[in-house]
């Protein structure tokens with residue numbers, strides 16, 4: 001066997017639908033190029049399954065460039081696999097060894113129900129965003145960069161928070177299936193900038209209430225979310241979310 005090719009055992013979660021119990025199934029896949037991405041490797045497996053008359057494995061993907069947040073796989077117990085700041089679509093097969101067994105599961109969180117195989121329903125995130133994760137006035141064309149002065153350090157913090165791609169790895173990595181890192185990134189991105197300030201209070205109160213309503217757990221500061229996040233969103237945003245929430249609660253009570 002060439003050093004560029006791997007023989008692998010894939011232990012993959014198969015679930016025919018939301019009400020199916022689901023189970024792991026083993027597949028042997030030989031001759032996997034180390035130059036492939038993880039999703040290309042699954043494409044090759046699916047071609048093999050289709051040729052043998054078996055249903056292909058359903059998995060989410062879109063951009064395959066680390067931008068859209070669609071690819072959501074638990075690989076050997078780690079959200080998006082072993083590499084730091086890397087989505088599943090950016091993960092390469094050179095990260096694995098010949099003869100490896102790779103366990104591939106969907107995100108596990110009751111707020112993200114499995115639709116089929118490795119695909120989960122992440123529309124709970126959309127519903128949280130729709131309770132306030134936006135600026136509701138029409139902003140028109142992009143204004144000149146200096147029309148509203150923003151201190152450089154604040155702009156940097158807002159842009160870092162805006163890097164969240166909504167993938168859900170933070171929820172999958174958290175033992176409480178908490179969505180605090182995701183919500184804190186969305187709240188921070190707008191709370192820091194002047195355009196987001198008028199709706200600051202209703203935004204944080206609405207998004208946190210919706211997060212709880214959707215069944216996400218609470219944050220107990222284990223920081224697994226930050227470790228799993230492909231966009232390197234900092235847990236300092238969770239501290240900001242808590243401050244924003246406290247502030248808005250006091251204002252709402254006066």
Ligand code: SF4
Nearest residue numbers: 164165167168170229
């Ligand atoms: S905070 Fe990170 S892990 Fe969570 S949804 Fe955003 S990009 Fe994904």
Ligand code: FES
Nearest residue numbers: 064068069071089
């Ligand atoms: S497919 Fe878009 S981030 Fe992976």
